[in-house]
Structures are given as structure tokens and as C-alpha cells.
Amino acid sequence: MRSETAPAIRLEDYQPPVYRIEKVHLTVKLDPAETEVVATLSVARQADVQAGTPLVLDGDELSLRELKLNGEVLPDDGYTVSPDKLEIHAPPSKPFDLKITTQINPEANTKLMGLYRSSGTYCTQCEAEGFRRITYFLDRPDVLAIYTTRVEAPKNDCPVLLANGNLMEKGDIDGTDRHYALWHDPHPKPAYLFALVAGNLAQVPDRFTTASDKKVDLNIYVEHGNEGLCSWAMDSLKRSMKWDEDVFGREYDLDVFNIVAVSDFNMGAMENKGLNIFNDKYVLADPETATDQDYANIEAVIAHEYFHNWTGNRITCRDWFQLCLKEGLTVFRDQEFTSDMRSRPVKRITDVRLLKTHQFPEDAGPLAHPVRPRVYHEINNFYTATVYEKGAEVVRMLKTVLGDEGFHKGLDLYFDRHDGEATTIEAFLTCFEDTTGTDLSQFALWYEQAGTPVVSVASAYDADRQTYSLSLSQEIPPVPGQRSSKPAVIPLRFGLLGPDGKDMHATSASGIKISGDVLLMEKSRHEITFSGISSQPVMSLLRAFSAPVRIDQKFATADLQFLAARDNDPFNRWQAVQSLAMQELVRLTGTLRHGKLGAPADGVVSVFGAVLNDQNLDPALKALALTLPSEADIAQEIGKNVDPDAILAARKQLRQAIARQFHGALRAAALEFAPRGDYSPDAETAGKRALSNRAAYYYAVSNTEDAAQFTWDRFSSADNMTDRLAGLMLLVHDHMPGETAALDLYLSRHEKSSLAMDKWFMVQATAPGDGTLATIKSLFSHPLYDATNPNRVRALLQSFATGNATQFARPDGAGFELVAESVLEIDKRNPQVASRLLTSFRSWRALDANRCALAESALMKISSCEDLSRDSRDIIDRTLQ
Numbered sequence: 001m002r003s004e005t006a007p008a009i010r011l012e013d014y015q016p017p018v019y020r021i022e023k024v025h026l027t028v029k030l031d032p033a034e035t036e037v038v039a040t041l042s043v044a045r046q047a048d049v050q051a052g053t054p055l056v057l058d059g060d061e062l063s064l065r066e067l068k069l070n071g072e073v074l075p076d077d078g079y080t081v082s083p084d085k086l087e088i089h090a091p092p093s094k095p096f097d098l099k100i101t102t103q104i105n106p107e108a109n110t111k112l113m114g115l116y117r118s119s120g121t122y123c124t125q126c127e128a129e130g131f132r133r134i135t136y137f138l139d140r141p142d143v144l145a146i147y148t149t150r151v152e153a154p155k156n157d158c159p160v161l162l163a164n165g166n167l168m169e170k171g172d173i174d175g176t177d178r179h180y181a182l183w184h185d186p187h188p189k190p191a192y193l194f195a196l197v198a199g200n201l202a203q204v205p206d207r208f209t210t211a212s213d214k215k216v217d218l219n220i221y222v223e224h225g226n227e228g229l230c231s232w233a234m235d236s237l238k239r240s241m242k243w244d245e246d247v248f249g250r251e252y253d254l255d256v257f258n259i260v261a262v263s264d265f266n267m268g269a270m271e272n273k274g275l276n277i278f279n280d281k282y283v284l285a286d287p288e289t290a291t292d293q294d295y296a297n298i299e300a301v302i303a304h305e306y307f308h309n310w311t312g313n314r315i316t317c318r319d320w321f322q323l324c325l326k327e328g329l330t331v332f333r334d335q336e337f338t339s340d341m342r343s344r345p346v347k348r349i350t351d352v353r354l355l356k357t358h359q360f361p362e363d364a365g366p367l368a369h370p371v372r373p374r375v376y377h378e379i380n381n382f383y384t385a386t387v388y389e390k391g392a393e394v395v396r397m398l399k400t401v402l403g404d405e406g407f408h409k410g411l412d413l414y415f416d417r418h419d420g421e422a423t424t425i426e427a428f429l430t431c432f433e434d435t436t437g438t439d440l441s442q443f444a445l446w447y448e449q450a451g452t453p454v455v456s457v458a459s460a461y462d463a464d465r466q467t468y469s470l471s472l473s474q475e476i477p478p479v480p481g482q483r484s485s486k487p488a489v490i491p492l493r494f495g496l497l498g499p500d501g502k503d504m505h506a507t508s509a510s511g512i513k514i515s516g517d518v519l520l521m522e523k524s525r526h527e528i529t530f531s532g533i534s535s536q537p538v539m540s541l542l543r544a545f546s547a548p549v550r551i552d553q554k555f556a557t558a559d560l561q562f563l564a565a566r567d568n569d570p571f572n573r574w575q576a577v578q579s580l581a582m583q584e585l586v587r588l589t590g591t592l593r594h595g596k597l598g599a600p601a602d603g604v605v606s607v608f609g610a611v612l613n614d615q616n617l618d619p620a621l622k623a624l625a626l627t628l629p630s631e632a633d634i635a636q637e638i639g640k641n642v643d644p645d646a647i648l649a650a651r652k653q654l655r656q657a658i659a660r661q662f663h664g665a666l667r668a669a670a671l672e673f674a675p676r677g678d679y680s681p682d683a684e685t686a687g688k689r690a691l692s693n694r695a696a697y698y699y700a701v702s703n704t705e706d707a708a709q710f711t712w713d714r715f716s717s718a719d720n721m722t723d724r725l726a727g728l729m730l731l732v733h734d735h736m737p738g739e740t741a742a743l744d745l746y747l748s749r750h751e752k753s754s755l756a757m758d759k760w761f762m763v764q765a766t767a768p769g770d771g772t773l774a775t776i777k778s779l780f781s782h783p784l785y786d787a788t789n790p791n792r793v794r795a796l797l798q799s800f801a802t803g804n805a806t807q808f809a810r811p812d813g814a815g816f817e818l819v820a821e822s823v824l825e826i827d828k829r830n831p832q833v834a835s836r837l838l839t840s841f842r843s844w845r846a847l848d849a850n851r852c853a854l855a856e857s858a859l860m861k862i863s864s865c866e867d868l869s870r871d872s873r874d875i876i877d878r879t880l881q
């Protein structure tokens with residue numbers, strides 16, 4: 001027997017709430033196992049709703065202790081209650097107060113939703129539907145209330161007591177060892193933004209003065225001993241606050257902004273009003289334990305959560321179908337912030353790689369859904385790359401289509417018109433229509449249609465007529481529940497390169513709208529003619545990745561080489577190198593599958609040499625250009641009948657060919673670009689380190705005499721985590737001499753830092769080779785493995801399932817089995833972590849027949865489980881459909 005699938009929730013069934021909850025007064029008396037929550041709700045019937053209509057409040061695993069209406073205990077026949085629902089049968093027709101007392105057990109809350117305890121600290125996570133695990137409520141984003149929160153706890157255990165908003169009062173509770181703090185948030189907000197924290201935490205204070213000269217107290221709260229790891233996060237916060245004023249005209253709106261770092265957290269971070277709660281990996285950093293990538297992530301996530309204060313909190317979502325309204329827009333904003341703080345092309349390439357590795361496969365598999373879905377069974381499963389990253393791409397296209405000025409005018413109107421509201425994508429788009437007069441009805445399809453459009457390109461040059469003609473067509477391959485699709489608006493940034501490498505003047509053409517350097521596709525086919533083109537050009541299309549589409553264009557190798565060397569759009573230069581490598585890797589994979597060993601083409605290998613020796617290329621860009629397409633990217637390109645072993649082997653072949661041909665230059669680059677002096681996480685220095693480590697990555701397989709020693713030395717003499725981890729990865733993943741010694745050395749150096757130890761688990765889980773499965777099984781009983789800590793589970797299992805294709809998809813099925821068993825085990829404790837792990841099967845149908853059958857049987861085993869969570873049931877049903 002299998003567990004039931006949760007009922008479908010549909011956008012078309014949306015109904016406004018029948019009651020408003022205008023004010024919430026909460027008293028939370030904290031206790032590890034018996035926390036009492038007294039919630040007083042000021043409730044009012046909506047004007048158009050009939051008097052006496054029942055009030056139905058959401059709950060989840062709650063137990064009711066007392067219920068009073070306007071101060072009177074409610075008679076038993078006046079209500080019905082269960083752990084997940086409280087119904088008041090016939091509420092008064094006038095506004096009334098409902099006082100609900102519930103009791104909850106934070107210590108036993110292993111789902112990490114609602115109020116829970118992590119390493120002795122009480123904290124909350126309420127998005128999407130966690131508040132109903134604290135008290136009965138209208139737990140939906142369109143119910144906005146003003147919250148006052150009184151937190152009570154023993155003084156010794158919990159010297160720090162925090163909630164949303166501004167602190168009103170703090171004091172001892174007479175005659176006890178307890179104290180209290182009273183917090184008030186004047187901004188109406190939905191319940192998912194509620195937060196409370198209590199514990200024995202260290203406070204790292206700072207201050208920010210807003211553009212209108214308002215002083216804001218900033219605090220980061222961390223476990224004692226971690227105070228020294230907060231300076232980068234604090235610096236990032238202050239830069240975010242300033243940037244949002246400068247670029248979007250948004251100021252902060254409370255007296256205090258608090259951030260708390262906790263070590264057990266299901267996701268990255270949460271934008272609770274005035275009290276952001278973070279996974280500690282996005283707060284804590286020093287050169288000893290954090291990589292350049294960690295520093296960059298911290299900066300981006302701190303910014304992201306801060307930017308939510310306007311895009312998410314001041315203006316929130318009417319319902320969870322509109323999740324991209326806040327997430328897509330906020331990701332776009334944090335991407336822009338990083339582009340301004342660092343290098344715009346490097347950021348763009350990094351984001352596109354992420355999109356192609358995470359979102360494109362999602363959009364091409366059984367879990368595909370539109371940026372704004374129309375149906376869900378479990379909302380927690382929709383915090384996806386599609387909603388976040390593709391959602392950000394759609395906002396970026398909006399900016400491209402409307403131009404900077406039109407875009408910012410529309411956004412200003414949005415902030416103005418919808419401040420304090422819970423709203424929709426339609427309302428958002430209308431702001432841009434109203435300010436620019438553009439009809440966005442076709443553009444809106446980007447929110448409605450799942451799947452990645454494929455743009456097919458064919459071109460011809462007519463020397464006699466001096467014309468260049470271009471045929472463009474677009475199509476979305478079928479995705480679950482969407483057989484046909486309508487043509488989307490696709491902005492294609494382009495340049496026509498002349499033989500000198502310069503862009504030709506091509507600002508007019510027949511057959512399509514052009515504005516500046518953007519071709520605007522609006523139909524399924526465009527036949528375009530550029531005239532006055534005096535010599536055969538090379539088309540550089542989709543510059544800066546101006547739309548989340550795939551381009552199907554046959555390129556001559558010489559043209560790609562030309563673009564790789566000459567395109568003045570850095571993104572497309574990078575793309576040209578990638579396309580060359582990809583073509584070659586697909587070819588080599590095919591050859592290997594037929595049992596042969598082809599040699600990588602000289603023309604491709606030499607392009608890598610040219611990139612390496614290009615003196616004018618920024619080191620960070622060079623490092624990216626020298627990065628081969630990932631195994632997952634190659635698998636995606638091949639699309640069906642995928643054999644991960646052949647892909648791994650092909651990739652290794654190309655890597656070795658490059659290494660052997662350019663070993664001298666690689667060794668020199670590894671040394672030359674290694675920054676000297678004190679560590680600094682700034683983008684320029686990090687870019688040099690990236691290049692140095694990329695060169696070392698090749699040199700390690702160069703077959704030269706000192707390659708092994710050289711790699712070991714880099715690892716063992718590293719004075720920062722970026723270099724140490726890069727060295728460790730090479731030693732372990734390439735099974736080089738010193739592999740075990742390096743792991744031991746790393747362990748003894750970092751066993752006290754759980755963030756550094758996550759990397760140790762991750763490196764071992766992602767090592768190719770037959771021994772990895774046994775290693776993982778033995779790591780399950782390592783004293784530092786903790787199956788209840790989401791970061792640790794992700795480090796060992798998620799990284800295995802998503803970053804070790806050959807071992808996850810082993811031809812004997814043992815990799816699938818290991819993950820399936822882990823999903824079942826974790827699901828009992830923490831459904832969100834389990835269902836996320838389960839999504840690693842999403843591309844199973846693309847595998848070869850044997851692996852496909854093995855994946856299916858592992859999935860069937862999960863599906864037949866009787867007590868699967870809603871979260872995992874939803875993913876398994878869709879994965880198998």
C-alpha cells in the first residue's frame with residue numbers, strides 16, 4: 001500500500017479570505033518540550049461575506065489548550081478542533097478577539113518548520129506554511145496583520161530574545177528565573193514572515209544611516225566563539241542597504257535589522273521582517289574555512305534577503321502561485337548587486353552556468369513547471385530553480401524589452417501602487433504597461449509556459465546582393481501537461497562580426513523588430529534580411545544570454561574559433577569556447593561508447609591554448625573559459641541514452657590533451673596567478689586564484705614528472721581554504737598519491753569547524769571511482785556525520801546524487817539504491833530535505849536502458865512506501881508519471 005497524494009491546489013480556485021486578521025498578539029513561553037503559545041487575534045469579517053460564516057483556521061500537529069472568544073471560554077459545540085484545523089462554527093458578525101492557547105514541542109520538531117531548537121537556540125521557519133505549526137491561523141500570504149510578540153524564557157538559557165520589528169520593552173519576570181522581551185512590528189505582514197529567536201548567542205553590532213538620515217542598528221547573532229566570522233557578512237549587509245537606495249530608491253524601514261545564523265536550517269536563509277534567519281554557511285567566513293565562492297555566496301544571500309524587505313515583505317504575494325513575484329524579482333536584484341560589486345560578465349557567465357545545470361534539466365524533465373505554476377500538491381516543492389532562476393531571467397528580459405528607463409519607471413510605480421499589499425504577477429506587469437504603454441500580454445507567456453524554448457537558426461550570405469539572411473524559428477519541446485505552446489517574446493541581443501572582428505553596422509533589417517542591438521522574436525518564424533552587408537559576417541547571437549533559451553545553430557569550427565578569439569561580447573566569447581568543447585566532448589563520448597578511443601581534435605585543444613596565452617583576458621574570465629562543460633551539461637546536450645561513464649572518460653581525455661600540450665604554460669600560470677600576501681576575498685584577487693587553480697587542475701594530469709608533487713605542495717602549503725580545497729579535490733578526485741594523507745591532514749586541521757567539515761564530506765562523496773560507495777557507507781558512521789543536520793546530509797548525499805554521475809548511476813544500481821534508502825530514512829524526520837534529495841532522480845529517463853530500469857526500480861521502491869511525506873509523495877509521483 002502506498003500513501004495518499006495530497007489534494008491538488010489550483011490557482012483558478014483562489015478565493016479571497018472570508019475573515020481578516022488585523023492584529024496578532026503573541027505570548028510565547030519557551031520550553032524545550034512544552035512551549036506555550038498564547039495568540040490573541042483581532043478578527044473581522046469581510047464586508048461581502050455573510051454573517052455567521054464559519055472561520056476555519058489552519059494548524060499542523062498542534063494541540064489546543066484553551067480557546068476564548070471576546071474573553072469568554074467557547075462552549076464545546078461552538079467549535080471543532082484537530083491538530084490541523086480549528087473551526088469556529090458561527091463567529092460574531094462584529095469584529096472580535098480570539099484567544100488561542102496551544103502547546104508545542106520545539107525539541108521534537110525535526111522537520112525544522114515552525115518553532116524548533118537547533119544547538120540550544122530556539123528559532124523559527126514559517127515560509128511557506130510553518131506558522132500553522134505554532135498556532136492556529138489563516139496561514140496564507142494574503143492575510144496581513146500587525147504583530148506584537150512577547151517572548152519569555154529562562155534568563156540563563158536564553159539571554160537573547162528576538163522577534164520581528166522594534167524592541168518595545170525588556171525585563172525580568174518577577175519571582176522567577178525568567179525574563180521577557182516585547183517586540184512590535186508596525187508593518188502589516190503575512191504569517192510566513194513571522195520570526196522568533198531565543199538563545200545564548202553572541203551579538204555583533206554595527207550601524208547604518210539611511211539616505212534620509214535614519215539610524216538603523218544592525219546586529220548579527222551567532223554562537224559564542226563565532227564573533228570573528230561575521231565581518232564579511234556585515235560589510236555585505238551595509239553595501240546592500242546602500243545599493244538598494246542608490247539603484248532602486250529603497251530605504252530600510254525599521255529601527256533595527258537583525259540577522260541570526262543557525263546551524264540547522266532547511267534552506268539558505270529567510271527574509272523574516274527585521275529578523276532574517278540564515279543557514280550559518282551564508283554568514284560565517286574567514287580565509288581559513290571559507291572559499292572565495294563562499295564569500296561570494298554570503299554577499300549574494302545577505303543581499304538577497306535584505307532586498308526582500310521591499311520585494312517580498314512590503315509587497316508580498318497574494319497566494320503561493322505568485323512565489324516568483326518575490327523570488328524571481330529578488331534574485332534579479334541580487335544578481336544586479338553582485339554585477340555592480342564585482343565583474344558583470346563573470347557574474348553573468350556564472351549565473352548562466354547555474355541556470356543551465358539546474359534549471360534547464362528541471363524544465364526538460366518530469367518536474368517541469370511554469371515560472372508561475374497553476375497547480376501544486378505541496379508548496380515546499382516549488383522553491384525551484386524555475387521559480388527563482390528562470391523567474392529572474394524573465395525579469396531581466398522585461399528590462400531588455402522595455403529598456404532601462406521604462407523598466408525602472410514601471411518598478412517605481414509597482415512600489416508605489418502596491419506597497420502594503422499582497423499581489424499578483426498580473427498586477428506587476430500592469431505597472432510596466434501603464435508606465436510604458438507596451439502591451440505585455442504575449443510577454444506574460446513566460447510566466448505561463450513551462451519548458452525551454454529552442455531557437456533554431458539558419459543563415460546565408462549573398463555577396464552579389466550584399467545581403468545576409470537569417471531564419472529564426474522557436475519551439476518549446478513537449479513537457480508534462482503541456483503538449484503545445486504559443487510563441488514567446490524572445491529578445492536576442494546580437495552582433496554581426498565582420499572579418500576584422502568588429503561589429504558591422506546592422507541596425508535595420510526586414511522581417512523582425514530591431515531595437516538597438518536586440519532582435520525581438522514575436523512569431524514562431526522570422527525570415528530576416530540585413531542589407532548593405534559588404535562581406536560575409538559571423539553572427540553572434542544571444543549575447544549576454546539575453547533570453548533563457550537554447551540555440552540550435554550549426555557552426556563551422558572556424559567560426560567558433562573566430563568568435564572565441566574576437567567577439568567583443570565577453571559572454572559569447574566564453575560561449576564559443578564552451579560550444580567548441582561541447583561539440584568535441586559529445587563526439588568523443590560517442591566514439592568511446594563504440595569502444596574506441598578517439599583523440600581530441602587539435603583545433604579544439606589549440607583554442608584552450610590560445611585562451612590560456614591571451615594576455616588581454618581578465619583572469620576570472622580566463623578561468624571560466626578554461627572550465628570544461630560539466631558532466632551534467634554534456635549529458636543534457638546528449639539528451640537520451642546517456643552513459644555517464646563514457647562522458648566522464650571523454651572529459652578526462654580532453655582535459656589530458658590540453659594538459660599535455662600546454663603543461664609548461666599551465667604550470668607557469670598556476671604559479672604566476674597565485675596571489676601573494678594577505679588573503680583578500682575581493683573579486684579581482686579571487687579571479688586570479690581561480691585561474692591559478694584552474695591551471696593546476698590541468699597540470700595535475702599533465703603526465704609530467706613533478707605533477708603529483710606539485711599538486712601535493714599546493715594543497716599542503718595553502719594558506720587559505722580556496723587553495724586548500726582545490727588541492728584536496730585534485731588529490732582525491734584524481735586519486736593521486738597522498739590522497740588519504742591529505743584527507744587526514746584536512747580532518748585534523750578542520751574538525752572543529754562544521755562548515756569546513758561539510759567540504760570534507762563533499763569531496764569524498766563526489767570522487768569518481770568504484771570505491772566511493774563504500775566510502776560513503778563508512779562515513780555514515782563517522783563521529784562527525786550527523787543525519788539530523790541538513791548541511792551535513794547535503795554534503796554527503798545531495799552532492800553524491802547530483803555531483804557524482806558515474807557512481808550515482810552505477811550500472812549495478814547500487815548508487816540509486818543508496819540514495820533511495822537514504823530518502824526513505826530521512827523522510828521520516830525531515831521531509832523537505834528528503835524530497836529535495838529525491839529530485840536528483842529527475843533526469844532518469846535520459847539514461848541508457850539498463851540504468852533507466854535500475855533507476856525506475858529504486859523509484860518504485862520509494863513509491864511503494866506506506867508513510868511517505870506529502871513532500872516526497874509529490875516528487876515521486878511526478879518523477880514517475
Ligand code: ARG
Pocket residue numbers: 127128267268269270271304305327380383
Ligand atoms: N524565501 C526564502 C528565500 O528565498 C526561502 C524560503 C524557502 N522556503 C521553503 N519552504 N523552501 O530566501
Ligand code: ZN
Pocket residue numbers: 304308326327330
Ligand atoms: Zn528569496
